[in-house]
Amino acid sequence: MEIGRIAPGRYRQSLLKEKLARIATVMVGMVALVGVTMMSPAWGARDPLLEVLIRKGVLTPEEASQVQKEARQLEKEREKQVDQKVNAAEQKVTDTVDKKVAAVEKKVEKKAADWKLPDALKGLKIGVLAYVDYSVGNRPMFFRPNPTAAWNAFTPYTRTRGHVGWNDFRLTRGYLNIEKEITPWLHARYTPDIHQDSTGDWKFRTKYLYAEFRPPNLGRVLTNMKSEIGMSHIPWLDFEEHVNPYRCQGTMATERAGLMNSADLGVNIRGYFGGRLANAKEVIGDDHYDGRYGSWHIGVYNGSGYHATENNENKPVEYRVTVRPLPDYLPGFQASYFGLYGKGNASSADKYGSPFANYYPDWVTHLGFLSFQHPWFILTAQTFAAKGNQSGNWVTQVNMPLTGGWYGTGRRADSLWTRGYSIFGDVKIPIKIKDDYRLHAFYRTDWFNADSAKEIANDAKYTKLITGLAYHIYKHNMLLLVYEKTWYGRDYGAPNGTGYNGTSGTVVSRLTNGGHLGDDERFQMVFQISY
Secondary structure (H helix, E strand, O other), X not given: OOOOOOOHHHHHHHHHHHHHHHHHHHHHHHHHHHHHHHHOOOOOOOOHHHHHHHHOOOOOHHHHHHHHHHHHHHHHHHHHHHHHHHHHHHHHHHHHHHHHHHHHHHHHHHHHHHOOOOHHHOOEEEEEEEEEEEEEEEEXXXXXXXXXXXXXXXXXXXXXXXXXXXXXXXXXXXXXEEEEEEEOOEEEEEEEEEEEOOOOOEEEEEEEEEEEEOOOOEOOOEEEEEEEEEEEEOOOHHHHHOOOOOHHHOOOHHHHHOXXXXXXXXXXXXXXXXXXXXOHHHHOOOOOOOEOOEXXXXXXXXXXXXXXXXXXXXXXXXXXXXXXXXXOOOOOEEEEEEEEEEEOOOOHHHHHOHHHOOOOOEEEEEEEEEEEEEOOEEEEEEEEEEEOOOOOOOEOOOOOOOOOXXXXXXXXXXXXXXXXXXXXXXXXXXXXXXXXXXXXXXXXEEEEEOOOOOOOOOOOEEEEEEEEEEEEEEOOEEEEEEEEEEEEOOOOOOOOOOOHHHOOOOOOOOOOOOOOOOEEEEEEEEEEEEO
């Protein structure tokens, strides 16, 4: 073997080891470079200038890193200063705009102050309440056709009866409400209503015209008082019509029977017990007559109503007391009593002649009423007993001398006792229409006996059914679809027919006994307009 000579196999192995070592060195360097890069800040590599300075030996890597850190800190501070300047500029612009807007608003206010609302329009409210009614059906008639010359006031009516078709559009209300706040303690209201006379002409008729005083509370018991002087509300019907929302269908039970109407000339005062019920609209669904412990109302009136002449000097006293015994537990429950004492609006000379001079028929009423109001339903029940009526024509005999005979009673004429009751219910149907529960179903039944003591007639009664659907469009605007039917007793009637809704003038008379009116019915559509 020669010295210095390596075998070809070993030489190749040596070259291979060197190449592998170089490759491993390169790979280790790349891995290290990647690791350093990954450990560097996420926002970028070192500045190229710093890299040059490191290669030149001017800076060490540590110094370069420190320089780069300080440079980045300075950059952040510069960005912060720029943001502050931008924000300051934006605030300056905003302040300038606000000052200009304020200046414009001030000019507008000055111009508005220069134009003053006339005193006559301050505190003035104007509104409309109207009922448009379409009814189709039939009603019974009982009358004396073609009287002869020999006929006189004491001749019985010929028993002629039948049904009359009913198919018409009517305007049953047309209020123009004008209310004015004169001072905080003095208000006024004027409300004319439309009325169609016997010729078919439409005319305005005053329904309300009164001054309203608002005295201060008497302690914590008698609160929210209002006193009306003029053609004003009677204590009962306005209260009931704010519990039963469907006055547009027809009058309430007592008015429909002919006992009274809803307004009269006089003076009255009303108020609450213990202030107002909190959140009444949400709790009971209505904020009228929302006394915490109830309400009260008393008044003295002519007694003739709003569409009759005062025929005597008597002044009936009317009063209502309503209690809400459990305002915290059953806020919707109320119990009411209505009373009336006076004389019917009859003229002794005209109605009864010389034998009854200075005699006026009694008019006395007792009414009890239970009600429960809830945002989803309303329930009411009432019963009443009355002696005579507002018109003064519910008496033992009308326009007849009582000297005996088939038409006489053998004693002085007197007012008849009557009895009645009414039940009403209204419930929301849980179907949403336009994001609200607008559809309601309601039911009402009335029963009335025009001669409960059977002094003239044994069966002067009627029973009435009213049921239907109501679509509450917006606020107090609504559309009703109704079915109504009335069953009459054999002695209930009137010489000229029953009129609309089963009402009539004189409902009890020996002349009409045995008339057997039968029944009436109608399908009704009513649109209530309110704004």
